Amino acid sequence: MKALSVLALLFSLAACGSDKTSTNGMNLVDEGKFTFASSGEFKPFSVTDTDGKMTGFDIDVAVAIAKELGLDPVQKKFKFGGIVEGVKAGRFDAAVASHTITEERLKAVNFSTPYYYSGPQIFVRPDSSIKTLDDLKGKEIAVSKGSTYAKTAEEVTDKIILLDSDVTALEALSKGKHDAVITDFITGKEAIGAGMKIAGKELLGRSDQAIAIAKDNKKLLEEVNKALQTLRDNGTLTKISKKYIGEDITVDPEKE
Incomplete structure (x- = not known):
């Protein structure tokens, strides 16, 4: 009886050790x-x-x-x-x-x-003179939280705005906020197709x-x-x- 109790206890502890199933x-x-x-x-x-x-x-x-x-x-x-x-x-x-x-x-x-x-790209408003990453020195760049784009932005500025999503960043840019957004070129292309007033500039590599x-x-x-x-x-x-x-x-x- 004692042995059965010990086995039951061990089984119970094992079951509590993981919330996942196999x-x-x-x-x-x-x-x-x-x-x-x-x-x-x-x-x-x-x-x-x-x-x-x-x-x-x-x-x-x-x-x-x-x-x-x-x-x-x-x-x-x-x-x-x-x-x-x-x-x-x-x-x-x-x-x-x-x-x-x-x-x-x-x-x-x-x-x-x-x-x-894919790969990151710079997006700006159509009337912007910004074309390359060098042009963004000291400028305000918006990127999504947790993305890899913040590190790219850090190469040229300390004015980095972290937003909840890439779409939020692009919408803000389209409405006159920030100097640029760095995001996936496909996401930017989609935003332009949806009518956002932005333009794609320099591609910054592949990912x-x-x-x-x-x-x-x-x-x-x-x-x-x-x-x-x-x-x-x-x-x-x-x-x-x-x-x-x-x-x-x-x-x-x-x-x-």
Whole structure:
């Protein structure tokens, strides 16, 4: 009887040690589900509709990955600046939120193979004389919180305004605030198409966008990478890209 009590206690302690469940070796927030985070504020990658549901490029990619994994997709809207920490803390299985792979982020999470390729660009009002990064010396630049663009802005100014999203920054620029915004060129292109009074200037390089997964969840990382390869091979990623972007941004430009 005493032995049974000890076994029951050990089982109870083990169960309390983790809030996650294991499915085929993958540690998941909820069994049978792929719980992913996105900002819902990064059109056309993730946009929130009137019902609070997110749609967009990232969302479709996450849903396609869940299908390949045999899991039900569960979307969680979260402020971009806190998503990586949320993945690290186990709140989400993954972040499918257009994160650029950086050395700093790699200290907190692992990244999948890139699922699309992009790059930052300077955006200003149409009447601005600013054309290059050098022209932004001492100017006021708005960027989204948690993005990699703040570091680029720090190269030329200490007048950096952090806003909740790239769209918010571009809207403020369009209405006469700040001197410039640095953001993904596709997001800026989308904003111009939506009627914002802004213009794109110098492109500032390229970036690899990938899915963030907790460092202790190597099996999930492995399975997500397998799923992404399948989605590349069968044309699903290309189809999603053309649906939202109008062109294929899922192919590494250095391999074209």
